[in-house]
Amino acid sequence: MKLAAFSVGADHHIGVVQNEGEIISLSALSRSEFPPCIKTFIERSEERLLRAQHLIEQEENTHARFKLSDVKILAPIPSPEKIICVGLNYIDHCKETGMEPPASPVIFSKYANAITGHNEAVKIPVNSNEVDFEAELAVVIGKEAKCVTEEEAMDFVFGYTIMNDISARDQQFADGQWSRGKTADTFAPTGPFVVTQDEVGDPHNLNISLMLNGRIMQDSNTHNLIFTVPKIISYLSQSMTLKPGDLIATGTPPGVGMGRNPKLWLKKGDRMDITIEKIGTLTNYVID
Incomplete structure (x- = not known):
């Protein structure tokens, strides 16, 4: 899975990059489960990787899909402990x-x-x-x-x-x-x-x-x-x-x-x- 932190206007997301130059926002699909922080995702990765894959497979809503060229890619982990x-x-x-x-x-x-x-x-x-x-x-x-x-x-x-x-x-x-x-x-x-x-x-x-x-x-x-x-x-x-x-x-x-x-x-x-x-x-x- 290829993860990215990104923003669209003032909204921040984490998402999964697709081969077609698209990114599916996990935050748009379920912000309560996927707040826009890859570090938080990593801390609970065993459950969240499976959940993310399930959401992507079921995803049919265009509101969660963005072209990579239309978003601003952010530093994936802006404040690591080390x-x-x-x-x-x-x-x-x-x-x-x-x-x-x-x-x-x-x-x-x-x-x-x-x-x-x-x-x-x-x-x-x-x-x-x-x-x-x-x-x-x-x-x-x-x-x-x-x-x-x-x-x-x-x-x-x-x-x-x-x-x-x-x-x-x-x-x-x-x-x-x-x-x-x-x-x-x-x-x-x-x-x-x-x-x-x-x-x-x-x-x-x-x-x-x-x-x-x-x-x-x-x-x-x-x-x-x-x-x-x-x-x-x-x-x-x-x-x-x-x-x-x-x-x-x-x-x-x-x-x-x-x-x-x-x-x-x-x-x-x-x-x-x-x-x-x-x-x-x-x-x-x-x-x-």
Whole structure:
């Protein structure tokens, strides 16, 4: 199931995306059962997935159907409890940054102020001149997870989305730690959809790419991840309790701006399109 948060005028909805470029609003079919919050849906996903499927199969009312082109897609989870990111998780990306592949996952965090949605602007901070792009597969946690094994880990995955791990490289490396350079306002574009685990299948065999102004910058496959999704979830859960709606960005493949010669930094007017197989395309624009 491919879920989206969206608005039509002042009305907010969650819905299921159809192959024909349509979206069926679950909120319009039953707002009491499906308030416009994907995080709430995830928290009760076992019952709501079945109910949503039943409503869609029975749906005959055109008032719940919208063309995707006629709605505004919103960030699917605008206020997750945690946004956890994994750095240096593709070998070729390690090489382009001049860093050794890590022996264990390199973890840092973003905050909810960084979240923005599909077709929304990424804002270059006034105090940075070296802002970079990073296409990433993001895991959406479905159930509370604490001290889970790698063998159990996939049972705690609800689905997947796309994240652009925007990074102010000058701040990231000047500070000696990554927080300020990674979590400026709008530095975590996510979306456009959350796709359930069963529809995605193997998360370690998905093509992932980023185009900048129509030119391919990053082009890889998630089978090149150093640390797998189960390894990351198990590793994190030994230290922290993962909650429904938490986002885990799994790292970026090679091709980022700082790895190029000459280096390539984002500027006003740039357009970024990240495509991940079976999930969709996340588009964002750059402004000052």
